[in-house]
Amino acid sequence: MISPVLPTYARAPLSFVKGQGPWLETEDGTRYLDMGAGIAVNSLGHANPILVAALTDQARRLWHTSNLYNIPNQEALAERLVEHTFADTVFFTNSGTEATEACVKMVRKYFDHIGQPERFRVITFDGSFHGRTMAMIAAAGGEKLTKGFGPLMPGFDHVPFGDLEALKAAIGPETAAIMLEPVQGEGGIRVLPEQDLRDVRALCDEHGLLLVMDEIQSGVGRTGKLFAHEWAGVTPDIMAVAKGIGGGFPLGACLATERAAVGMVAGSHGTTYGGNPMACAVGCAVMDEVTRDGFLENVNRIAGHLRQGLEGLVASHPDVFDSVRGEGLMIGLKCNATNIDVINAGYEAHLLTVPAADNVIRLLPPLNITIEEIDEALRRLEQAAVAVEGNL
């Protein structure tokens, strides 16, 4: 008999009743060290008092009014995002995939607006992930996402990850944009080299294409910069943000330059909940924290320590681990053993990590995790590795 909850997830047999910082607690009081942070969402840890205060203060005053009216918290968050990024304007959503949808709708509207509606195709890299709506599974194109859901929405072309020659060759008279994750998340923490990112930007400029970046996972301090593209010193025209920006409250955003947003006017796009007072109260608190003096320096310091510890683990457990990759606190451990076995052994050691494609396990801890907690995570990961070795 089918479960009351549609069985679309292969869930671990675990559930939690409360959390604090990087710790999660089960009903019986067992504590797990959470190096997944709800898939890079709990950017400031569980039950962060600053976020709890922002949310409960707002909850006592006003939950929702709809976008029929001005929403001061939305304006405040948009101003913060505009101040700290390439963007001039922001559209708020409830989730990541709504943000990437808004990005692609904006691309199409832009070319329609400038009198080139025949340009609507978007090129993406293999292994990418942009969410689960009909358009976004077509955008990513992977078999696991699309199988059984055809016919797929037209307008997306796919090239091998990081293959700039294939990318060039795929550009045609109908091409409108290139959409990419600076660091692929679901695809296995694959970092697009900085030079590639600069070359893609140059290609877009040369061909009059818009560059769309999906920083839903890599953004909001995750890689040690506010946004991952800053490492390469180039900017997109349009960017999707979600996950970490809400710190655990559902919130997403589509950021754009004034030029790219030129076609979006009253009535072009909308959402009932997107950017509601509660979500934006939390979003403002997250932004204030992440852009605070010294916050990102600390992320980079912690990340360096984690990276060093992981390199040591890889060296001492070569049958389990192959290599470390990623940027900042967006780390992938490519495994030689089966990644799911390592993750399950982690559960036994009361450590939570997240699987990704390419036999990788992801470490995406809260950005404010301490060195001591990182050391504890490394000890537990070592314990998991030893257990996996024993079963090889």
Ligand SMILES: *Cc1c(COP(=O)(O)O)cnc(C)c1O
């Ligand atoms: C998680 C994710 C999405 C989808 O976000 P949802 O909130 O699940 O819709 C899109 N792109 C990337 C890069 C992501 O990591």
